[in-house]
Amino acid sequence: DAGVIQSPRHEVTEMGQEVTLRCKPISGHNSLFWYRQTMMRGLELLIYFNNNVPIDDSGMPEDRFSAKMPNASFSTLKIQPSEPRDSAVYFCASSITGFQPQHFGDGTRLSIL
Amino acid sequence: SQKIEQNSEALNIQEGKTATLTCNYTNYSPAYLQWYRQDPGRGPVFLLLIRENEKEKRKERLKVTFDTTLKQSLFHITASQPADSATYLCATDQTGANNLFFGTGTRLTVIP
Numbered sequence: 001d002a003g004v005i006q007s008p009r010h011e012v013t014e015m016g017q018e019v020t021l022r023c024k025p026i027s028g029h030n031s032l033f034w035y036r037q038t039m040m041r042g043l044e045l046l047i048y049f050n051n052n053v054p055i056d057d058s059g060m061p062e063d064r065f066s067a068k069m070p071n072a073s074f075s076t077l078k079i080q081p082s083e084p085r086d087s088a089v090y091f092c093a094s095s096i097t098g099f100q101p102q103h104f105g106d107g108t109r110l111s112i113l
Numbered sequence: 114s115q116k117i118e119q120n121s122e123a124l125n126i127q128e129g130k131t132a133t134l135t136c137n138y139t140n141y142s143p144a145y146l147q148w149y150r151q152d153p154g155r156g157p158v159f160l161l162l163i164r165e166n167e168k169e170k171r172k173e174r175l176k177v178t179f180d181t182t183l184k185q186s187l188f189h190i191t192a193s194q195p196a197d198s199a200t201y202l203c204a205t206d207q208t209g210a211n212n213l214f215f216g217t218g219t220r221l222t223v224i225p
Contacts, residue, residue, distance in 0.1 A: 004156070033212065042216070042217035042218060043202065043215040043217075045212055045213070056212065091156050091157075093156070093157075099144075101162060102157075102159065102213060103159070104156030104157050104158070105156050106154070106155050106156050107156055
């Protein structure tokens with residue numbers, strides 16, 4: 001079975017540019033999560049979808065961040081405009097329901113210069 | 114506010130010994146707790162889930178305990194091997210939320 005697929009694996013871009021991260025969850029999973037991981041703050045939840053509907057976006061740092069889930073098999077996380085402090089590894093995860101074990105993709109390592 | 118802590122940033126042990134990692138939580142009472150393993154450059158991988166009414170859970174060389182009085186979970190790896198070297202994360206449900214709250218992880222190194 002294919003796991004959670006994220007793209008790109010690495011992204012290097014200049015400050016001010018728009019960045020779009022993509023995620024394909026595991027088929028049949030109803031919950032999708034976007035996380036950001038840094039050495040200082042660990043793994044932080046940014047936003048959580050259930051059945052394609054955003055449930056909790058309180059972790060989104062500011063208005064520069066937005067996330068969409070147009071259908072059950074695709075989600076995007078967008079940063080516009082990007083800033084150097086956004087540099088981190090961004091993970092997408094999915095689960096059957098919110099309380100079940102989560103399956104993570106291998107992340108996108110984002111560097112904003 | 115709700116807080117989850119993994120006491121050790123890093124732990125080194127000799128091959129063959131038992132590794133014990135600690136996860137403490139404060140200001141809430143989670144219904145369950147999960148442990149994940151993360152290798153460099155990879156996403157976390159689920160290992161074990163234990164519910165508040167369970168004292169202990171085992172899976173092969175792994176054992177997890179959940180003490181709701183001490184507000185603590187212990188994660189044990191018996192007969193440790195160099196291949197067990199990784200970062201281990203604990204996570205709990207959050208009060209009133211349908212998602213997980215992760216600790217910052219403990220980096221385990223098993224020395225041959």
